[in-house]
Amino acid sequence: MARKAKPGKAKTSAKKASAAKTVAGKAAAKPKPIELYYWPTPNGFKVSIMLEECKLPYTMIPVNISAGEQFKPDFLAISPNNRMPAIVDPQGPGGRPISIFESGAILQYLGRKTGKFYPKDERGRVEVDQWLFWQMGGLGPMAGQLNHFKHYAKETLPYAIKRYEDEVHRLHGVMNTRLADRDFLAGKYSIADMACVGWVNLWGRQSIDIDEFLHLKRWLATVKERPAVQRGMALGKDMRNNVDMKDPKVQSVLFGQRARVA
DSSP states (O other), rough: OOOOOOOHHHHHHHHHHHHHHHHHHHHSSSSEEEEEEEEEEEEHHHHHHHHHHHHHEEEEOOOOTTGGGGGGGHHTTTOOOOOEEEETTOGGGGOOEEEEEEEHHHHHHHHHHOOOOOOOOOOHHHHHHHHHHHHHIIHHHHHHHIIIIIIIISSSOOOHHHHHHHHHHHHHHHHHHHHHHHHHHHBBBHHHHHHHHHTTTTTTTTTTOOOHHHHHHHHHHHTSSOOOOOOOOHHHHHHTTOOOTTOHHHHHHHHHHOOOOO
């Protein structure tokens, strides 16, 4: 049987209900989107994929690296290494904004923030970290050097091309062996897979015969089937359409930089 509240208690209950609505309204307020400073490259894809996978609201801010926008003071305040991607999260730790550069650091941060695609237990986290850092220190830099000497260098240097072709081939073999008895690099799908997919997807440009690495081929197809991966890798794709990588001005921006002493 419902109890009838006394007049005094009714007023108190009304005040509490009003206060509760106010708190609920604040809680329901939409969070400010994360700012993603980005250009459509394998490194940029890492973060756009993670944001899509986590369904986090974000705004993409283009950083045209072929035009030197990565050297603007406002971007350097966020990414002192003048490299994208970088993010600004308005709802950072303690509810205060935080800026983060380096794609691996961003992936780890977003994994901790959301609790997704990055294990909470130490053993699982180490499993992911070692393959994330393997990509950061090996697959990405070596494939990047091969891409440069094979497609963009002003002169053909057979030794450099052979050196990096061999190393990228070796790294693809490492991944293939790892994936022989598991679906993903760390067992379950994680930020380690997100970090690698954009680079492995370039196998054709890297003189890799993907049919030589059947476990890797299966992994690549599986990861690319994910809708969030498709959206992340399609983000801003058209922005590169009018960029001529053989243009001397573009090459001087991308490949001719030295230290800028303050």
